[in-house]
Amino acid sequence: MLAAFARRQRGLITYSQLRAAGFSSPAVSRAVRSGRLHRLHRGVYAVGHRGLAPLARELAALLAVGPGAVLGRHSAAALWDMAPALPGAVDVCVRGPGRPNREGLRIHSSSRLDADDVATKHGVLVTRPARTLIDVANAESPRRFSWIAEQARSRRLVSDASLEEAVGRARPAAARRSSVPTYSPERTLFSHARTENAGCSSSCASLACPNPE
DSSP, rough: OOOHHHHTTTTTEEEEHHHTTOOOOHHHHHHHHHTTTEEETTEEESSOOOOTTTTHHHHHHHHHOOOOOOHHHHHHHHHHSSSSSOOOOOEEEEESOOOOTTTTTEEEEEEEEOOGGGEEEEEEEEEEEHHHHHHHHHTHHHHHHHHHHHHHHHOOOOEEEHHHHHHHHHHHHTSSSSSSSOOOHHHHHHHHHHHTTTTTOOOHHHHOOOOOO
């Protein structure tokens, strides 16, 4: 059973899965000491060795945060090949109240994470490209964000329609914020794209995107 879980999860297993497989808590501790298990996060282990399969680090982050967690922000942008992967912690988005970051994890909470904003890519739950752009905009300079958005457009990951729909789903959450900054990197992007990229429509330029939570 241990091998079956690991095969389905890129060589990973969780503490709850180990207990379901018949491991007692002392048995899990012994497996860690003997090198059969290697702790990646609290309650998440690599089976057999520390050499991780592609995307195992990202999947381990989702397993550590738990049900409802999806890859987001810069980690999502990297998975969609919109931007190079950043070193360090994995970005995880989750619906609900705020949660503290943990070692190796940047946890971003949102009151709205619609099912239409989530996809599965290479077996990993991730925010769709349009939602990823909205979230990344909150953490990037206009110049950097413009470049990331252009990568998304050149790969046909987003369209005016998908961006407008994603903004519409996110706007109610932003509207409930007690204070919404007037600076919008998204607006800067679309203004820049309208003047320098003939492929970006005026409707896209007029979007007033909310700041994600």
